[in-house]
Amino acid sequence: MSTNATVENLVPIFIMGKRYEVPETFTIMKAMEHTGYKFLRGCGCRGGVCGACSAVYRKAGDYHIRSGLACQTVVEPDMYLAQLPFYPALRQVYDYATTEAAAAAVFALYPELFRCVACNACTKICPMEVQVMDYVAALKRGDILQAAEQSFDCIQCGLCASRCMGELPQYHIAQVARRLAGGKLKPRAQHLADMLAAIQTGRFGDALADLRRADKDRLRTLYEQRELEPEMTGEEWRPQATVGL
Amino acid sequence: MPYPQQLKDLMKQVAATRAQRVAQKQSGWHFPFLSLDQRKEMLNHHPDFREEGRREVRVGPSKGYRVAHEIVDLLEARSRVDPDRLDLARVALETDVLIIGGGGAGTSAALLAQEQGASVVVATKLRHGDANTMMAEGGIQAATKGEKDSPYFHYLDVMGGGHFTNEPELVHTLVTQAPSAIAWLEALGCNFTKSPAGRLATIHGGGTSRKRMHYAADITGAEIMRTIRDEARNRGRDITLLEFSPAVELVLDERGHCVGAVLYNLETEEYFLVRAKAVILATGVCGRLHIQGFMTTNHYGATADGVVLGYRAGVPICFLHTVQYHPTGIVFPEQAEGILITEKFRGSGANLCNVDGEQFVNEREPRDVEAAAIIRECSVKGKGVPTPSGKAGIWLDSPMIELLAGEGTVKREFPGKYILLKRFGIDISQEPMLIFPTLHYQNGGLEYTSECTTKVPGLYVAGEVGGGVHGANRLMGNSLLDIIVFGRIAGENAGAYAKQAARPGALTLDHVRRYHQELASAGVGAERIAPMLLPDYTPPDVRGRQLTAQYQGTLR
Amino acid sequence: MRIAYYPGCTLKLTAQNLEAAALASLRALGLVVEELPRWNCCGAVASLAEDDLLHQVAPVRDLVRAAERGADRLLTLCAPCYNTLARANRLMAEDEEKRKTINLFMEEEPDYAGQVKVVHLLDFLRDDLGFEALATKVVRPLTGLKVAPYYGCMLLRPKRVAIEEHPTLLHRLLAALGAETVDFPAMTDCCGAYQILGHEAMALDASAAILRSATRRGAQALVTSCPLCDYNLGARQPDLRDRHGDLPELPVYYFTQLLALALGCAPEALRLDLSPPGCRRLLAERGAIAAAT
Helix, strand or coil, X not given: CCCCCCCCCEEEEEECCEEEEEECCCEHHHHHHHHCCCCCCCCCCCCCCCCCCEEEEECCXXXXXXXXXXXCCECCCCEEEEECCCCCCCXXXXXXXXXXXXXXXXXXXXXXXXXXXXXXXXXXXXXXXXXXXXXXXXXXXXXXXXXXXXXXXXCCCCHHHHHCCCCCCHHHHHHHHHHHHHHHHCCCCHHHHHHHHHXXXXXXXXXXXXXXXXXXXXXXXXXXXXXXXXXXXXXXXXXXXXXXX | CXXXXXXXXXXXXXXXXXXXXXXXXXXXXXXXXXXXXXXXXXXXXXXXXXXXXXXXXXXXXXXXXXXXXXXXXXXXXXXXXXXXXXXXXXXXXXXXXXXXXXXXXXXXXXXXXXXXXXXXXXXXXXXXCCCHHHHCCCCEECCCCCCXXXXXXXXXXXXXXXXXXXXXXXXXXXXXXXXXXXXXXXXXXXXXXXCCCCCECEECCCCCCCCCEECCCCCHHHXXXXXXXXXXXXXXXXXXXXXXXXXXXXXXXXXXXXXXXXXXXXXXXXXXXXXXXXXXXXXXXXXXXXXXXXXXXCCCCCCCXXXXXXXXXXXXXXXXXXXXXXXXXXXXXHHHCCCECCCHHHHCCCCEECCCCCECCCCCCCHHHHHHHHHHHHCCCCCCEECCCCXXXXXXXXXXXXXXXXXXXXXXXXXXXXXXXXXXXXXXXXCCEEEEEEEEEECCEEECCCCCECCCCCEEECHHHEECCCCCCCCCCHHHHHHHHHHHHHHHHHHHHHHCCCCCCCEECHHHHHHHHHHHHHCCCCCCECCCCCCCCCCHHHHHHCCCCCCXXXXX | CCEEEECCHHHHCCCHHHHHHHHHHHXXXXXXXXXXXXXXXXCHHHHHCCCCCHHHHHHHHHHHHHHHCCCCEEEECCHHHXXXXXXXXXXXXXXXXXXXXXXXXXXXXXXXXXCCEEEEHHHHHHHHXXXXXXXXXXCCCCCCCEEEECCCCCCCCCXXXXXXXXXXXXXXXXXXXXXXECCCHHHHCCCCCCHHHHCXXXXXXXXXXXXXXXXXXXXXXXXXXXXXXXXXXXXXXXXXHHHCCCCCCCCEEEHHHHHHHHCCCCHHHHCHHHCCHHHHHHHHHCCCCCCXX
């Protein structure tokens, strides 16, 4: 029991209600592995970006439900925790190519957007501090670009959906918004299209063929002679040599 | 954990030289790059050059090749399934193209195979998108700015970074297909950072001669992955996703053509067969093998399964003796140990400094050189910064970025890392980060062609599981590029092959029997099985109490 | 005095003409308003059931947004937004028990007690500028145009949030713009509102009665401040005529559109592209705008 004071850097935590003692500096993920859990679900990148390991917890004597990524959240004494590695939120299939980047298209896919009552439970639970309610609000008024920007750090863990009384699948809706913004609302890169055309017409064929024929020594020489674009210049820099351009 | 007082005191040395270093950078001065000969010398400090870290593999198509013990252990191991017990007549699922791996390469391949009219099954060990693609932060290289850059310079940079050992044909394909890979992603709605007029933002990466690294804030890989995953989900009628279902063995026909795989349902612990006309291996990488004990940036499932599967089926391996250690992994706080700090920090101007606050290497050397320089500074030179747990690290001076590019830049450009370290009480816009090299990338792998074919007909390779394009060292921003370019090629070619040329025969696992015989003859591997599927982080004392004498299932 | 501006969702979608004309007018009047950088849906009519506190959370949150910007007033253009926000504000100011409950539920926000005043643009023009002063700024008076000022429900009911007890503000505004106002008995009747979705015939009949009442008094146009009224009375006029064949066409404008026109704002600010064709036609016939801009 907890009276064992010989190991002073251990703290008690409750994993799905069962008590374990774990080193106080561990993350929830390392603490669970330390107790003998072996993850199948609930563990992914171990670096805070994949959304596999969302955990919900309470602190002793506090009714607030808190959240964090198990791989990023350090344990606290008497933490009551569980993982929520999957949430059955509805994701609508849509044909990206023909979907118009307009509010009406998003509304048609996800009419439940209008079930939002601005309770803010989504934002409060988000482990990435995304302003979920705000991007839902932006979408309700048709501002796809703002929703795309505000949802950018979303890791699609599904915790928002798990807390939503309007039963919105916020993270799926945001994904539609980001793709419509990225591919249809923001202007395409003209320099990219120009480069594709240049490659298509074979502009670099000879220069590349020359490199392919070069032996190692010549490659080394060409490599060492490369003009290096200075770090602190803007887009205006141009190389002196025209070989390869 | 915030920095303890001892580190806060040491940090003052970095702050003391910061103003001068910022001024130097603004004036255009940079710490001298090493010459090619000096690089070679420096690389002696790289873990790849520790002979005691590797041994010869004694079986299989690349018998005699010396690679890391941890990889040899997997190659010299028996199958998870007994070929005699598996009923090959019971096929659970049939498809045109089976893709093993649900990361960036596998998903790109799925989309392109589907566009050939093929039915596609993607089998992945964890969730769709649980892959290193998701974790790639810095960016994706492509020569898209014709006024100063072209595939010619990209080619030279790739070859130089790989120490001129790369497969030229693969490099040629990589650099000439790069712009169309970016255009494809842009058209699918990927939010690359760009100007209001649509001009893509590009920066330098280690070893680049031109600023050609495109990015989406500091979550480039995640943005790419979630975009193409969303598209694959939209095409769910033709693309079936099998999550938590890793492949444990390839299935060949009597002519040796690849015609499917044995998959394993991790949750129900059942093995089942998928028959396919073509198979694409897109399984990624080996970081969770913790080669030479290094910490890793890789995701939980990075256990080199595809190398094991392909090797047993007869595909040789190449460049696997080189492993990339990312120069900058977090070494403090310990909870975040191994987590990658993107090279974009250095691309944006942050210096590396030793315990005395001195620069000792240009921050934009190729990764292997950079990592070797950090290891040397901490070991041979003894100028590392001591951490509370007795390790050593080097300062990455992120506050410089605020001084160079304006207040708020760190938070805006690196939101992921800013939030992560803020949770630990460290404000990286004000305090430098403590870093050390971390196991990051498998430079080598299965041999494949620029058409993504292998020695085994019907078996295709895409992404990090393959070797050759990066030679002995990959440059930053070329891995995301690799998976998109070769993922698409593999999907297109496998899809077309499945629809036209494939004439699959009867299923056999004879190659597994032969491999087992070879192991027995060499007298190795009887005690090991592979693929590993998942690493095991159970502490030894807990393991010692796990006394179950006999399991019904096969996972454990 | 600091005023925060709350547009509401409809003004960003179908009622952009209500907003565009208003903002152009305010600029022309030299009145500076700043849109709240963060805001959510006002909750609209979902909050009309007063025992359902949850639906007060949305409008109260917008009031908190205004308070945290240091505003003492929140400006609205849209009648339902005005109504919803004003009622939520009264609730927070006057019902201590419900205020406590809502504040406790929204504990991540600062406590709010109804301190921000919700105003409608009509209030604002009366109080901050005055209609006499407004009249002096008119450069293109609507002389001779007979306009029916339609108030509907949301500006006037319930009484405790009415912008005024007896409807005069639209009259005074139109008079200041040089128009001739047409009194008509149905000016505060309901247009049928959301019943258009569930009980279409009933709503169409209600709207038809309003239009008929206005045209009988000789109105050439009707103004409103409510996107829903604009829809029922304006956009649905072809359907109304299907049911009531003898109903003449009557252009329906947002009051802000006529305001902008009179103040000499560029015709584009009226966003007539979002109004039924008759709206542009009437103004073009009068030479107030070019026939096709």
